[in-house]
Amino acid sequence: MSCTANGVADALRAAASAIAEHRVELIELDRAIGDADHGENLNRGLAAIVSALDPAVPDTPGAVLKLAATTLISKVGGAAGPLYGTAFLRAATKVGAVSELDAAAVAEALRAAVEGVQARGKAVEGDKTMVDALLPAAAAAEEAAGVEGADVAAVLTAAADAAAKGAESTVDLVARKGRASYLGERSAGHLDPGARSSALLLRALAEAAR
Amino acid sequence: MSCTANGVADALRAAASAIAEHRVELIELDRAIGDADHGENLNRGLAAIVSALDPAVPDTPGAVLKLAATTLISKVGGAAGPLYGTAFLRAATKVGAVSELDAAAVAEALRAAVEGVQARGKAVEGDKTMVDALLPAAAAAEEAAGVEGADVAAVLTAAADAAAKGAESTVDLVARKGRASYLGERSAGHLDPGARSSALLLRALAEAAR
Amino acid sequence: MKKIINDPADVVTESLRGFAAAHADLVRVQYEPDVVVRADAPVAGKVAIISGGGSGHEPLHAGFVGPGMLDAAVPGAVFTSPTPDAVQAAVTATTGEAGALLIVKNYTGDVLNFETAGELAAAEGLDVRSVVIDDDVAVADSTFTAGRRGVGGTVLLEKITGAAAARGDSLDAVEALARKVIGQVRSIGVALTAPTVPHAGEPSFELADDEIEFGIGIHGEPGRERIKLEPADALVARMVDAVVEDLPFTSGDRVLLFTNSMGGTPQLELYLAHGIAERLLAERGITVARRLVGPYITSLEMQGISLTLLKLDDELAELWDAPVETAALRWRA
Amino acid sequence: MKKIINDPADVVTESLRGFAAAHADLVRVQYEPDVVVRADAPVAGKVAIISGGGSGHEPLHAGFVGPGMLDAAVPGAVFTSPTPDAVQAAVTATTGEAGALLIVKNYTGDVLNFETAGELAAAEGLDVRSVVIDDDVAVADSTFTAGRRGVGGTVLLEKITGAAAARGDSLDAVEALARKVIGQVRSIGVALTAPTVPHAGEPSFELADDEIEFGIGIHGEPGRERIKLEPADALVARMVDAVVEDLPFTSGDRVLLFTNSMGGTPQLELYLAHGIAERLLAERGITVARRLVGPYITSLEMQGISLTLLKLDDELAELWDAPVETAALRWRA
Ligand SMILES: Nc1ncnc2c1ncn2[C@@H]1O[C@H](COP(=O)(O)OP(=O)(O)O)[C@@H](O)[C@H]1O
Ligand SMILES: Nc1ncnc2c1ncn2[C@@H]1O[C@H](COP(=O)(O)OP(=O)(O)O)[C@@H](O)[C@H]1O
Ligand SMILES: [Mg+2]
Ligand SMILES: [Mg+2]
Ligand SMILES: [Mg+2]
Numbered sequence A, B: 001m002s003c004t005a006n007g008v009a010d011a012l013r014a015a016a017s018a019i020a021e022h023r024v025e026l027i028e029l030d031r032a033i034g035d036a037d038h039g040e041n042l043n044r045g046l047a048a049i050v051s052a053l054d055p056a057v058p059d060t061p062g063a064v065l066k067l068a069a070t071t072l073i074s075k076v077g078g079a080a081g082p083l084y085g086t087a088f089l090r091a092a093t094k095v096g097a098v099s100e101l102d103a104a105a106v107a108e109a110l111r112a113a114v115e116g117v118q119a120r121g122k123a124v125e126g127d128k129t130m131v132d133a134l135l136p137a138a139a140a141a142e143e144a145a146g147v148e149g150a151d152v153a154a155v156l157t158a159a160a161d162a163a164a165k166g167a168e169s170t171v172d173l174v175a176r177k178g179r180a181s182y183l184g185e186r187s188a189g190h191l192d193p194g195a196r197s198s199a200l201l202l203r204a205l206a207e208a209a210r
Numbered sequence C, D: 001m002k003k004i005i006n007d008p009a010d011v012v013t014e015s016l017r018g019f020a021a022a023h024a025d026l027v028r029v030q031y032e033p034d035v036v037v038r039a040d041a042p043v044a045g046k047v048a049i050i051s052g053g054g055s056g057h058e059p060l061h062a063g064f065v066g067p068g069m070l071d072a073a074v075p076g077a078v079f080t081s082p083t084p085d086a087v088q089a090a091v092t093a094t095t096g097e098a099g100a101l102l103i104v105k106n107y108t109g110d111v112l113n114f115e116t117a118g119e120l121a122a123a124e125g126l127d128v129r130s131v132v133i134d135d136d137v138a139v140a141d142s143t144f145t146a147g148r149r150g151v152g153g154t155v156l157l158e159k160i161t162g163a164a165a166a167r168g169d170s171l172d173a174v175e176a177l178a179r180k181v182i183g184q185v186r187s188i189g190v191a192l193t194a195p196t197v198p199h200a201g202e203p204s205f206e207l208a209d210d211e212i213e214f215g216i217g218i219h220g221e222p223g224r225e226r227i228k229l230e231p232a233d234a235l236v237a238r239m240v241d242a243v244v245e246d247l248p249f250t251s252g253d254r255v256l257l258f259t260n261s262m263g264g265t266p267q268l269e270l271y272l273a274h275g276i277a278e279r280l281l282a283e284r285g286i287t288v289a290r291r292l293v294g295p296y297i298t299s300l301e302m303q304g305i306s307l308t309l310l311k312l313d314d315e316l317a318e319l320w321d322a323p324v325e326t327a328a329l330r331w332r333a
């Protein structure tokens, strides 16, 4: 895949399929330490992105990301809607009006996305949120992008690998942000649904990029 | 036991013990085809009779029966309260002011009681109600009282035996009166709680009379 | 059994204490026998409207005591009709020259106990009449049953007779009105789960995960028929059919539609069902001119709903709209 | 899962259709995005009071739309806070020169989505302020949590700010009043059973037959602590202690006591619990001057209750008593 507007659109379609496939898993994770809606909400939002891309894919990768952002903001709700919405919005702003993204641009976009999530949600590493998947992902992406001749697929694969590990690390954590924090110590022993969905999204994008 | 006021009072205390012992069973029977209160209500009523007899037992068997009747009417509620209340009231009226009941008087009292239940509840034999225990009981009591030298114990034992058989016969019946009738055909296959409590009461009275 | 109670034997009395504390402006509660009476009873010159029955159906009946509706409610033990002395206490507290109307739901126990209470009142020279409401179409009204049960229609009957008494109608007039309402109100209920009677401790019936009781009563009696759970559209259509075809209600009729929760059904589902019923009635040419939606006649924590239709004319609509001020129903004209 | 629904994805919209049909005199409903608006909105010159949140807590919030309370309610998907565009639609439909107050329950999702909506409104030159209510004493209010949740106090806040707006208070005054109420209202909840979210299909948590969740929220999140079921006297005492000792409320205080059903708890139990709470407060020298008892902020079919205490002064009592006319709360002065 080349990281043009159409390439990003295809990657988002792949992400939508991944979330649809893992909808029940995400609901179940959220049922354990939250309110059982994360998979439903995210699935509704991603499906809405696919529909929004249907009439015509916007001109640039940035415009596609912006459409994704506004769709998430107006269709998902809950905590994840504004957080993921902000992530995509910051990424869109970061990449600007170029017609194709290179490895460095993707890494920068991911960093901007994480910063957006942290700016909105105020979570830091270790709070047992999607930040625990996204922060290592951004770092790994930057590192991969620094490697001579790295392509977008390599950057996203590194990010997805790191996100998967980061997500796993939330199992042992006690939540300090989001709904799971109400549980206190009882939140430990469970995978954070948002961290899991972040890992799923990045994996789908990485695979689409190959 | 001699069937004096005190004898009748003792018999009622024995009946109260029997109902307390079978409270849960009667609730369960009523749960299957009714509203799960028969054992609770009857137990409350019989316990109230015991309390009412506590300060002083009235002078005559008739007065004891009348006290039982008014207590049941004001403490039981539901269908069984007025029906059993009427039964005891009619029995009390029938035995009048004598100070001791003989076998014939007991049989007559039982017949009056059944007639009272039928006058109030309009149930006939085969409707799957307490009438299916009480009607054969009254007939058996009359027959036993006709036997040369029969005593009260013999009369009540005959009544209790017949009531037990009559109660059993309700299992196969489809209810046509009371709450179980709402079930239609689905009421078949269950013992009627009121028929069962009638059989229990008569058995307790018969054993007290021995 | 999971309940917020102390001793099951004390549930009704303890609950009445809380009710009395919460609604001292509307009611006063007498104990042993337990009776809930309008705070300002007896209201001189007014026909008293009295109802009662087993507890566990709240807000019925105590929640409907107050100006424009009941003068007294007589709560029995859970699912057990009250005793005659309790009904008599309600009559004594509320009834004067104008007399009283007893609203009795058609159950053997209620009918018998209120019958005796009526005789006691007559013996005291009071003019006390009874009407028996039997609006449940689930039960065949034949000599093979105890007759149809009184269910959702009871709430409407209490409101409408309460309004008639409040405007000064005579006992004759209120009684005639009650019989008219009873003649043109019909209901059907359905249960998704069973209630648990406190002293019994076990659910009143067992249902598989995909089964419901169609034609349920309000006492945890199993329903008339056990059917598979179906989508709301199909279920509500089944209910509307049962009610509409019974009276029957026909195109051009104006009705009050009462969509009732049996207790455990959340509002989200209740309004969803109500919306479907409104649509189905419109399709039949029946005009829903008034509506009531909520948990008004319940069966403890049972999940399920009932639909009640009352054929309206101008008088009934006016009496429905008349002001009412009770714990559970409250509006001004 | 047993529910009276069609497709789980359509539950909220279908339920709103029924709500709209039932209460056309009070509200009008807009769809996509879904918003429930006062029938006569916008009310000229009046501060608009707007609230919203995930669905499944009915009657909150739509049941409180009408004169004397909310101008609009924004229902999200079940247990999911609504999106900013929906909030914006509510603002557009209700808000003029006088501005609007957004009442936001303290959950990450609600706070973030309402925040964005506020920015959108500001961009259109409207004076829109937000207050965040966080009355749940079950959650430690520390940097180790998302902060205390908004629960039962929300109902009281909506009523009181609604009354202030109705009497013509400015946005400054209404906002200050809201912060005052938030400062002196506290709640605690308990769950006996779990709710089932329609799209999830399974109960939100599992509880043994003798276990309850103490410090439950209203979204099927497990509670703070799992304890053994205990008699009502002990349980209500535990709840009263938690609430009273938090603010703290002390002897001589006048309070409003709100005893709330989480949905599945029958009235019989609810009033029983209310009676106990009244007694315990009296023993502490706290005067219960106003009360509200009923299912007003629920969690689908969850069995459980919450207790909310609001410290009253003359102004708050007067605003509480002021007339209100909504689907779920209705009284005149
Ligand atoms: N303050 C926050 N910062 C970052 N992520 C958060 C924050 N709060 C919640 N989240 C993430 O959101 C996820 C829950 O999303 P979702 O279930 O859709 O929202 P809600 O909690 O409103 O139901 C959590 O698993 C967590 O990863
Ligand atoms: N019309 C009737 N005539 C005679 N007995 C009746 C009649 N109706 C009900 N019963 C008896 O009453 C019993 C139920 O009593 P109970 O459970 O105390 O009253 P309820 O049905 O009001 O809950 C039935 O099992 C039946 O034997
Ligand atoms: Mg969630
Ligand atoms: Mg019974
Ligand atoms: Mg009964």
Ligand SMILES: [Mg+2]
Binding pocket: A035, A037, A078, A079, D054, D079, D080, D081, D109
């Ligand atoms: Mg949520």
